[in-house]
Amino acid sequence: MSAVSIEKESIMQKRQDVEKTAAAHPVASVVTLSTTGTIASNPSKAGFAWAATSRRFFEWVLPPVIGLCIFTAIWAVVSARSPGLPGPLLTWHSAVELFKDPFYINNPNDMGIGWNILNSLKRVGLGFAMAAVVGIPAGFLIGRYAFMSNMAAPIISLLKPVSPLAWLPIGLMVFKAADPAAIWVIFITAVWPMIINTAVGVSKVPQDYLNVARVLNLSEWKVFSKILFPYVMPYMMTGVRLSIGTAWLVIVAAEMLTGGVGIGFWVWDEWNNLNVEHIIIAIFIVGIVGLLLEQALMLIARQFSYE
Amino acid sequence: MEKILQDRYVLIENVDMTFNTKKGSFQALKEISLNIREGEFISIIGHSGCGKSTVLNLIAGLLTPTAGHLFCAGREIAQPGPERAVVFQNHSLLPWLTCLENVYLAVERVFANTENKQQLTARSHAALELVGLSHAADKRPHEISGGMKQRVGIARALAMEPKVLLLDEPFGALDALTRAGLQDELMSIMKQSGCTAVMVTHDVDEAVLLSDRIVMMTNGPAATIGEILAVDLARPRKRLELVEDPAYTHLRSEVLKFLYERHAKKAA
Numbered sequence: 001m002s003a004v005s006i007e008k009e010s011i012m013q014k015r016q017d018v019e020k021t022a023a024a025h026p027v028a029s030v031v032t033l034s035t036t037g038t039i040a041s042n043p044s045k046a047g048f049a050w051a052a053t054s055r056r057f058f059e060w061v062l063p064p065v066i067g068l069c070i071f072t073a074i075w076a077v078v079s080a081r082s083p084g085l086p087g088p089l090l091t092w093h094s095a096v097e098l099f100k101d102p103f104y105i106n107n108p109n110d111m112g113i114g115w116n117i118l119n120s121l122k123r124v125g126l127g128f129a130m131a132a133v134v135g136i137p138a139g140f141l142i143g144r145y146a147f148m149s150n151m152a153a154p155i156i157s158l159l160k161p162v163s164p165l166a167w168l169p170i171g172l173m174v175f176k177a178a179d180p181a182a183i184w185v186i187f188i189t190a191v192w193p194m195i196i197n198t199a200v201g202v203s204k205v206p207q208d209y210l211n212v213a214r215v216l217n218l219s220e221w222k223v224f225s226k227i228l229f230p231y232v233m234p235y236m237m238t239g240v241r242l243s244i245g246t247a248w249l250v251i252v253a254a255e256m257l258t259g260g261v262g263i264g265f266w267v268w269d270e271w272n273n274l275n276v277e278h279i280i281i282a283i284f285i286v287g288i289v290g291l292l293l294e295q296a297l298m299l300i301a302r303q304f305s306y307e
Numbered sequence: 308m309e310k311i312l313q314d315r316y317v318l319i320e321n322v323d324m325t326f327n328t329k330k331g332s333f334q335a336l337k338e339i340s341l342n343i344r345e346g347e348f349i350s351i352i353g354h355s356g357c358g359k360s361t362v363l364n365l366i367a368g369l370l371t372p373t374a375g376h377l378f379c380a381g382r383e384i385a386q387p388g389p390e391r392a393v394v395f396q397n398h399s400l401l402p403w404l405t406c407l408e409n410v411y412l413a414v415e416r417v418f419a420n421t422e423n424k425q426q427l428t429a430r431s432h433a434a435l436e437l438v439g440l441s442h443a444a445d446k447r448p449h450e451i452s453g454g455m456k457q458r459v460g461i462a463r464a465l466a467m468e469p470k471v472l473l474l475d476e477p478f479g480a481l482d483a484l485t486r487a488g489l490q491d492e493l494m495s496i497m498k499q500s501g502c503t504a505v506m507v508t509h510d511v512d513e514a515v516l517l518s519d520r521i522v523m524m525t526n527g528p529a530a531t532i533g534e535i536l537a538v539d540l541a542r543p544r545k546r547l548e549l550v551e552d553p554a555y556t557h558l559r560s561e562v563l564k565f566l567y568e569r570h571a572k573k574a575a
Contacts, residue, residue, distance in 0.1 A: 208399040211369055214387045216413050216467075226412060230403040 086277045094277035095284075109269075111261055117285065120255065120262040123179070124247050127186025131243060135191040136236060139198025140228065149199065156195065164189040164250050168257060178258035185254045190243035197242070201235025202228055237301035244297055248290045312381050316503055317343035317366060317471060322375035324361055335361050337529040339375070341522065348497060348504045350514035352562065353524030353533075354572040359507040360396075362524075363475050366505060367393050380470060389417045392469035396476045398460040400448040406459045407444040410434050410466050417467045434466035435459070437496060454485035461493070465500060472497075474506040478513065487546065490516060494544065511562045515555060516544060523565045526572055533570060536561055 072088050079087035086094070102114030141148045167188045171181030205228060213223045255264025263282060270278040324336040335358040343349050351359045364370045365377055368387040377384040379391060387393075392413075400409045410431040418427060435441055438458040443451050448459070457477060464472055477493075478486040490513060497504060497517075508514050514521045518538050525533040538558055540549065549555040 208395060208397060209401065211393075211395070212399050212401070214369060215367060215389075215391075215393045216416050217387060217389055218412070218416060222412070222416075226404070227401065230401070 084276060086280065091277045091280050095281045098278065098281060108261070113266070113285070116261055116263050116266040117289065119260070120251050120264065121289070123182050123255075123262065124186055124244070124251050127183040128190045128244060128247050130183075131187045131190035131194055131247075132240065134187075135194030135239075135243075136198050139195045139236070139239070140202055140224075140232070142195065143199035143202025143232075144228070149203075152195075156192065160192045160196075164246075165253055165257070168254060172258075178260050182251070182254045182258050182260075182262075186247045186251060189250045190247045193242040193246070194236070194239040197235050197239025198232060201232035204235070205231050233304045234301065237297070237304060241294060241297045241301065244293050245290065248286070248293055252286055313345045315342045315378070316345040316347075316380060317341075317505070318376075318378040319362075319366070320376045320378075322365060322372045322377060324358070324365065324370065325373045334529045335527060336365075336372075337531050339531055341532065341535075343503060343505065345503055346501050347519045348517055349506070349520050349522060350518040351505065351507045351522045351524060352509065352511065352514045352566070353530065354526055354566065354570070355509065357524045357527045358530040359509075359524060360475055363393075363473050363505060363507050366471070367391055367473050369393075389413075389467045390470045392464035392467045392472055394457075394460045394464045394472065394474045394477045396479055398448070398453075398456040400456055400459055400463075402448050405445050405447055406435060406440060406451070406462075407431050409448070409459060410463045413463045414466045430466060434462040437465060437499075438462045438492065452485075454481050454489060457481065457489065458492075461489075461496070465496065468500075469502060472500075472502050472504040474504065476507050476509065479509070486510075486513070491546065493517065494542075498543070511559060511566070514562060515540075515558050516546065516549065521562060523562065523570075525570050534565060536565075 076087050076089075079085045079090075098113055102112045104112040105115070138152075142152050143149070164185050168181055168185050171184035172178070175181050175184065209227050209231065210223075213227055218226070251262070252264035252267065255262040256268045259265050259268075263286060267279055267282045270276075270282070319339055319341040322336060322339040323334070324339075325332050325334045327333075339362060341349075351362055353359050361370065365372055366379070366384065368384050368391065371385075384391075400406070401412070404412065407428075411427065414427050414430045414434070418430065422430070432441065432444065435444055438461055440455060440458055440462065443455060443459075448456055451459075457480075461477070478489055481489065494517060506514075506517065515538055521536040521538060523533045523536065524530050536558065540552070540554060540558070
């Protein structure tokens with residue numbers, strides 16, 4: 001008798017645990033809902049739900065947490081042994097201090113971290129938008145017409161492997177200002193993946209669809225709007241995603257060279273001040289913003305998927 | 308003149324077709340000649356690779372013959388046109404459009420000059436209703452079954468009110484039961500619309516059931532028309548009654564003999 005009641009108690013305990021985790025985990029709640037009614041008669045089902053929840057925890061939550069812990073531990077050990085490199089704790093305090101007032105303006109060369117990030121984003125946004133305006137139509141033309149493709153092929157294969165930063169002096173010379181030159185570098189960075197991915201997408205449109213277009217005798221505009229554009233959209237979004245990634249990589253380097261207000265300039269400035277904590281914080285900021293940009297674009301890309 | 312046009316509604320004259328491939332030129336068709344009467348249902352049957360689909364694509368205008376001429380209603384076929392609608396083997400519906408929008412795209416092209424949006428939409432709905440798919444009008448192709456997709460393909464073709472309906476193995480990818488259902492549906496649709504049809508198939512029963520004449524092709528390369536078999540079974544034809552009909556059995560065995568005795572193809 002007592003054994004039974006103990007078992008019952010442990011089931012109740014498990015059930016509470018499951019419900020607790022279910023509240024935090026909406027996917028698991030489906031499993032729990034369907035089993036709660038039969039728990040008393042079939043305790044193994046409750047065990048199953050609990051196992052599913054815990055498995056999800058071990059698969060998806062635990063590994064990244066462990067990874068981050070190991071990373072921080074190594075960082076702490078290395079920094080403890082090398083003078084000059086700040087450890088995680090010191091960097092954290094510095095970051096808290098830094099983000100207390102992200103939008104101050106002392107003078108044009110001393111602005112809050114928020115302004116620096118926004119300025120970099122503005123440059124990336126502008127260069128990126130111009131690259132889309134030029135690159136996507138160019139990609140459509142190159143993909144649709146063999147003549148255009150053959151014409152553009154040597155130019156693209158010649159210029160694509162060149163580091164975008166090599167274009168900075170040209171930008172400085174033509175625009176005679178640092179800001180447009182940085183935007184120009186972003187444009188060059190972003191334009192190649194957009195052209196190439198769009199063109200590849202257009203050239204991959206199945207012959208079947210084009211035959212439909214021919215049999216229906218569709219106008220060139222209808223072929224574009226009803227067949228090419230929807231088909232190419234996912235390819236285009238891949239190009240857009242690739243280019244926002246590299247554009248964000250390149251902006252740091254470009255701003256180090258041009259100066260002004262921006263995250264790249266800020267890194268260089270802090271290096272001159274020998275404020276290493278801030279450099280490490282900047283690395284995290286660049287990483288996190290890059291991640292957010294890419295995730296946002298993936299979210300947009302999913303909106304355009306027709307599957 | 309009118310009578311001649313009716314007898315030679317689709318006219319194929321000494322057509323040769325040679326493809327230029329990477330391995331050199333390949334002659335697919337040699338001296339194909341065929342008259343198709345207005346309102347006639349023709350099946351083209353033959354082993355795979357014999358160029359059946361090439362004949363269809365020539366009539367559609369998707370290919371241009373290397374030699375010879377093709378005419379439709381007295382005019383030379385130079386390019387695809389809405390008076391020759393094609394039902395593709397793999398349905399070829401645009402996956403980002405709903406069934407209705409797929410049909411509308413075809414309707415719009417043919418009737419936009421004479422009708423307003425409302426009439427065009429009504430036309431598209433009517434075409435879907437004809438194939439019994441009114442309930443799926445707002446569904447995307449990936450949400451419906453293979454048989455339904457093929458029906459939308461047929462609706463799209465019929466909505467253009469074509470003079471000639473070209474069917475490229477329309478039921479090839481479907482299971483036997485679905486196929487039988489669609490064949491019956493196609494028969495009643497063809498009776499209603501009265502348009503001329505050319506169908507490519509490799510299914511002997513399908514050919515005998517649907518056709519007025521069966522064009523049997525020899526094996527490629529340089530395939531040509533081997534024999535033409537007239538199917539003089541009374542319409543409307545009923546699948547179950549035909550199975551018992553000696554005339555049907557005879558026609559069926561004629562086609563089988565052609566394919567497996569006189570022009571047998573070694574298993575590749």
